[in-house]
Amino acid sequence: MNEQSDQQKKITIxxxxxxxxxxxxxxxxxxxxxxxxxxxxxxxxxLFRIFGSFVAIPFMAIGxxxxxxxxxxxxxxxxxxxxxxxxxxKQGSYSCPNCNAPLSDEFxxxxxxxxxxxxxxxxxxxxHA
Numbered sequence: 204m205n206e207q208s209d210q211q212k213k214i215t216i217x218x219x220x221x222x223x224x225x226x227x228x229x230x231x232x233x234x235x236x237x238x239x240x241x242x243x244x245x246x247x248x249x250l251f252r253i254f255g256s257f258v259a260i261p262f263m264a265i266g267x268x269x270x271x272x273x274x275x276x277x278x279x280x281x282x283x284x285x286x287x288x289x290x291x292x293k294q295g296s297y298s299c300p301n302c303n304a305p306l307s308d309e310f311x312x313x314x315x316x317x318x319x320x321x322x323x324x325x326x327x328x329x330x331h332a
Contacts, residue, residue, distance in 0.1 A: 221273075225266075229262050229265060230262065230263050230270060237255070237256060240256065241256075299320035299327065300327050301320060302320060302325065306321065315330075
């Protein structure tokens with residue numbers, strides 16, 4: 204199992220419930236606006252209906268995805284975060300693509316995936332080629 208799956212399993216039920224409620228609220232707002240605009244409940248001009256639809260549809264999509272990912276614990280997962288062309292792996296450790304020196308087991312990675320090689324002081328990203 205990868206580290207991301209382990210972190211997702213640690214999310215509490217309360218946190219998932221809050222995410223599901225927030226997602227459902229946003230999806231509900233979008234659905235309500237879309238339904239009100241096109242059902243005739245509002246006497247809105249056609250261009251206003253189109254504009255309102257462009258606002259309501261992202262609310263429904265983002266709200267639905269938020270609720271789904273909160274309930275299931277699955278988000279936009281990348282199964283392969285490290286491209287083998289940019290970083291060579293040896294028994295679970297990384298090697299610098301510039302000098303091929305192995306990185307220590309406790310190297311620091313920025314939130315964006317940037318790593319500084321301890322040998323050549325070169326920077327590279329473990330997520331991008």
